[in-house]
Amino acid sequence: MCFLSLTVGVIMTKQKANLSELMEGMRVLENKTAKLSRDRHDLNYTLGVILNFSSFPVTEYCPDKKCQPCRSDWILFQEKCYLFYEEDPWKTWEESRKYCRSKTADLVVINGLQEQEFISNHTNSYYDDSHGYWIGLYEKNGTWVWVDGRNDTLRFWIDRQLGTSGIYALMIPGSDPTHSWDPADDMFLNKFICESEVLIRSK
Structure with a gap:
């Protein structure tokens, strides 16, 4: 009986550990999903700004191939x-x-x-x-x-x-x-x- 109780205790401890790892994994995925959503929203915003131009001035916004918020x-x-x-x-x-x-x-x-x-x-x-x-x-x-x-x-x-x-x-x-x-x-x-x-x- 003592052995059975010990075995059940070990199993429950492992399950708690697994559940804790699963919850942490879910939090990480939620954070990544939120970041991807923000990135997509920002990219859509930038695309919208670009589409306002009949000819986008790349060199003014992106000197040295690094884009910035405003033109030179x-x-x-x-x-x-x-x-x-x-x-x-x-x-x-x-x-x-x-x-x-x-x-x-x-x-x-x-x-x-x-x-x-x-x-x-x-x-x-x-x-x-x-x-x-x-x-x-x-x-x-x-x-x-x-x-x-x-x-x-x-x-x-x-x-x-x-x-x-x-x-x-x-x-x-x-x-x-x-x-x-x-x-x-x-x-x-x-x-x-x-x-x-x-x-x-x-x-």
């Missing part, structure tokens, strides 16, 4: 890429938007104070205090609307109008970020900011 000369911030256009000639709002869209991007849409401060920190005053950077905000039927179709709720307008009135928004460098937008006419030539999706999202 673009700056990464919070899963978006930004181009601060500083070249001559400066452009009207419509010309600026056309340029951004030729890069499979658009004029920047500002979603909050952090993004506004980031942009403010990457722009410099030039020419005079009424020149700035075009952003993707314009007036439509008396309402300020972003190029993605959403109404503006931030209202980071400058306290006093600097230039002529207009229906397109300029961000004036060197101003308090919460009071730095100024309405301007489209014939006014300025620098501008493009924004695009990242190619590769951070893990």
